[in-house]
Amino acid sequence: MLTLGLIGYGTVARGIVSAFPPDSIGWIALLRDGASPALPANVRAVTRLDMLIGARPKAVMEAAGQEAVASYVPAILEAGIPTVIASIGALCxxxxADRIATIRRKGGARAVLPAGALGGLDYLRAIAALPDARVRYTSRKPPSAWQAELATLGLSAEHEELMLFEGTPDEATRAYPKNLNAAFAVALAAGVGKVTVRVIADPKATGNTHEIEAESAAGTASFRFTNAPAPDNPKTSALTALSLVAALGELLDVEGLR
Structure with missing residues (x-):
């Protein structure tokens, strides 16, 4: 049985585990002290990083947020364990970002940055070298996904769309660390200085919608992805787990682990 690691066990991690045959993979999940999620039989919980590394998983999937990337991923890469980073906003x-890049240059394990809930990043990487390239990324979700944020601001988006944020990818990632990893995926592809981010609560939105508009000397392009929300978390697209499963599967193939 192949041993793989997880950091966190929330909505995304559950989707990842359920996508693989339970009799073919044993998972080691690094959880914070006091966490007690219901775990399937093929998932074993540990509460210390050294225990996860000591289990020598063939690869690790981070799915616990930006703080987890900073706290755990460098040491895992230094230990020679390939890692898929879901919370790529941490690299703002x-x-x-420099520490992880240095570890990789010095022979550390591979770090994979998946597309998550997006597509079209290959186009953005292609125009990134053009000095006139400009990209606008818009996250458009139903008000139910932003209940806490709207309440804090004393606002309502019951009838008309409301823009909660407009600014740089760095500002967006810090303002919404759990929800705008997609924005930083766009920024990594196109160049941080070329991207503007908007966050909109839209009562007409039928799902979690990602809009990318690009202009450059190479032409114009627009991408729109309307993703169904994860069943138990309206802020997370169900596609995110599918993207991470694909990234992990590709990593295992590249490393010759299956």
Whole structure:
């Protein structure tokens, strides 16, 4: 049985585990002290990083948020364990991004940055070198996905769409660390300085919608992805787990682990 690691066990991690045959993979899940989620028989919980590394999983999937990337991923890569990073917004911290890049250059394990709930990133990477390239990314979700944020602001988007945020990818990632990893995926592809991010609560939205508009000397392009929300978390697209499963499967193939 192949041993794989997880950091966290929330909505995304559950989707990842359920996508693989339970009799073919044993999972080691690193959880914070006090966490007690219901775990299937093929998932074993540990509460210390050294226990996860000591289990020598063939690869690790991070699905616990930006703080988890900073706290755990560098050491896992240094231990030679390939890692898929779901919370790529953590890389808006230049010190962390440089540290991970340095580890990889010095022979550390591969770090995979999946597309998550998006597509079209290959186009953005292609135009990134053009000095006139400009990209606008818009996250458009139903008001139910932003209940806490709307309540804090004393606002309602019951009848008309409401823009909650407009700014840079760094600002967006820090303002919404659990919800705008997609924005930083766009920024990594196109270049941070070329991207503007908007967050909109839209009562007409039928799902979690990602809109990308790009202009450059190469032409114009627009992408729109309307993703069904995860069943138990309206802020997360169900596609996110599917994207991570695909990234993990590709990593296992590249590493010759299956």
């Amino acid at each position: 911290d230049p010190a962390l």
